[in-house]
Amino acid sequence: ELNSIPRRRERIDEFYTIGAKLGKGSFSVVFEGTERSTGIKYAVKVIKRSLIKQKLLDREIEIMTSLRHPNILFCKEVYEDDESIFLILELIKGGELYDKIVDQGEYSEEESRRIVRQIVDAVEYLHQNGIAHRDLKPENILCEILPGSTEELQLIHIKVADFGLSKMFSREDLFTKCGSPIYVAPEVISSKPYDQSVDLWSIGIITYVLLTGCFPFYEEKKNFKILYEKISNVRYEFPSDPQLSTEARDFVSRLLVREGKDRMTPQQCKEHPWLQNRHQKDRT
């Protein structure tokens, strides 16, 4: 059982100095905050109560504050007053994986593998605790560039953020920064009930995007009908450039599968030759 932390009714500004704005979501604003007693910097996510149903907010905050994993954004404390909820989150300086991909174009197989392994670890932990993220995408993955990174190999530590809240934002969150619902799984489109395996579909999409710099399912003119049809029938191709290893293609193709039950589990992802960095050559 997970143990969540209590919510504090004290005034947040007695304990934290609120600084510059770091970002903004559809239901929140995020500021830098310095803890007065230690001088340590955090991110303070301010959510207005009026925008969200109380019961959902309570449940999701409880989930968020009870998770402890190196690849999941850590929530240290929660403050509240009559108007707002304040989540005190660890401060992540490297920005969103989304922006990294836009800057970089695509990642090498080695870099992609290192990132995907961390996402799989986070998702395995969530699922073991009975939680599905439901909205995994590069906008919701925060990054830290580690020392020792070179031109050839960027070492990134990732933190999955913004989970749990996705359920109440679900309609909004079908859409990404590109304004297109390119991450949704077939069962979400067909409004069937869905389970944890939606996260494995998302890992398939993210892996494809990391490796190629493009989306597996895309429609230029925001033609959602065609886009949805492509997703439902899992119609996608691998680009000829960059050339991907057989293992990488196999990994993606075992996640971008129509039926959730036929997708790899996090455990199976970890055992897959691509994540294990075992090549066909080595096996013969």
Ligand code: ADP
């Ligand atoms: P919402 O749930 O409203 O979408 P997010 O949690 O995505 O809000 O936060 C909005 C933005 O604030 C993020 O896209 C990110 O750029 C920034 N941000 C959020 N949490 C942190 C953090 N812990 N450290 C640094 N920046 C953050």
Ligand code: MG
């Ligand atoms: Mg967000």
